[in-house]
Amino acid sequence: MPRHQTVKERAAWRPDEAADVVLLGGTGSLRDEVARIAAAAGLALRPEDPTGAPAPAPGGAPVLLGTGYARTLRTAAELVVVGFLDEAPALWDLAASTGAGRVAVLPDGAAWLAEYLSRTRRRETAGKIVALHGASGGVGTSALAGWLAAEAARSGTATVLVDADPLGGGLSSALGAADVPGLVWPDLAEAQGTVNPVQLAASLPAIAGFSLLSWPGAGKETLTEVPEADTAAEILSAAAGAFGLVVIDAGRLGSSPDIGRPADDIVLLTRADLRSRRAAATAAATAAGSGANIHVVVRGPLPPGTDEHLIADGLGVSLAGYLPQLRAVPASQHDGRLLELASNRRIRALCASLLDRLESGHQPGRLA
Known part of the structure; x- marks a missing residue:
């Protein structure tokens, strides 16, 4: 990367x-x-x-x-x-x-x-595409995607954050960027042919040092039309041509439309309770068929008698990090202040470690 x-x-x-x-x-x-x-x-x-x-x-x-x-x-x-x-x-x-x-x-x-x-x-110079998926709904994928993009930008990587969920209310709202001028997905739904990487990068809104391709935020007129897979693939190819890192907030596996291009790496975020771990096992098996490198981040709190290492071992996927439970996240996301938490010491440590893992070309374990 x-x-x-x-x-x-x-x-x-x-x-x-x-x-x-x-x-x-x-x-x-x-x-x-x-x-x-x-x-x-x-x-x-x-x-x-x-x-x-x-x-x-x-x-x-x-x-x-x-x-x-x-x-x-x-x-x-x-x-x-x-x-x-x-x-x-x-x-x-x-x-x-x-x-x-x-x-x-x-x-x-x-x-x-x-x-x-x-x-x-x-393709040879394309930036790395990383998709963040939640093993279950509401696990905090959007928050982690935003923090990862902010940390990458802070470290000097040209980064774009892509919102892959047209029904999620717009990632720009959670990041406080709903009023920042720039293109959103509906503006690109009818794009045809090759998309110029430089023009795409120059047309996207920027916040906290990274660019953002989001669905319209709260209060904005939302078009239900989703780009065709070929169109989305071309837009992602252009994004990878313009940026060193493309972070996709991909939501729960299978819940979002086909974004047209497979990711190089998949980061699976799961809670630590038994039901979530079962959902994560299904998600990990699905992700294993994508050909991407698979990483898992475990979100706290941890039940008695287990830890993040045991959970990752049970999934057959290498552990990428532990995300502690932060009570301020729901309110911050609702109020558009999610990026304020990006400076939290524990969040920065997790994101920096995850970026190092992605950059080093680490090949995590796969399901047998």
């Missing part, structure tokens, strides 16, 4: 050389057209023998499949079937047989494919 890196510095990055995008199968005409599209996205085409297994594409680039590819493909890369309009029936058959999630039919799909490939070019 980059430290002391500004938006301007991140936006100025350019790759030393183009990364590769792999094309398997297809005609010479298709290879020429895909090469042109890839070049527009800052990538170099690497055609390969359609009868062989592809070498991994650097930088997480997707693998493109053209007609004529007939092998069973075993790869973790994203698969995109590509071809011309007169091949359309064969393209859909190929997508079904290979499990490809997307089909680009040229020439109409050329602009979409160029935009899709251009996202690959930004």
Whole structure:
């Protein structure tokens, strides 16, 4: 996780050389057209023998499949079937047989494919995306997300806090930022194509040293329209391109809409009572399938005979910290003074430790 890196510095990055995008199968005409599209996205085409297994594409680039590819493909890369309009029936058959999630039919799909490939070019320098989930409702996920963003900003990391719950009343209200000018989610619901990271960062409200992408706060007109997954994914990609750390207040696992892009790390916050621990076990099992690094923070008070280490061991996830019960949190959140508690010594210690864990690339335990 980059430290002391500004938006301007991140936006100025350019790759030393183009990364590769792999094309398997297809005609010479298709290879020429895909090469042109890839070049527009800052990538170099690497055609390969359609009868062989592809070498991994650097930088997480997707693998493109053209007609004529007939092998069973075993790869973790994203698969995109590509071809011309007169091949359309064969393209859909190929997508079904290979499990490809997307089909680009040229020439109409050329602009979409160029935009899709251009996202690959930004991935190497993308900031870390961290999603905070509560094992149960009302556990304090929003508070911890706000404090973590404030501590990261205080340490010099360019940080954005993202509110992923359109029905939560607006995270900006709890942080005292409801009247700070800047874009909110409904302003971006109809965004199309590539979102410029620098423009996004410059358009968001800022508070306590970090930027905020929230749903409208209390008293604001709220639109119920939620961005499509592809739109949300592009916005998060742009946020990761502009900031060193993207903190997502993701609410309870499964309760918020799909925000379109998986997190690099998931921080699961749970109470220590038995019922909450059972909910946390279910949440941890769900999170284990996401491919993200999983961390758990235990919130006090602790029942007699147990501690945060025993709880984490029971979940099969490494302990990231202990959050003591703070009686002032509900009133502070209601009154928009949540960030006043970010200077609390115990909260700062927890957030600093969690940031160090995220920055060090610690690989916590997963469920067996």
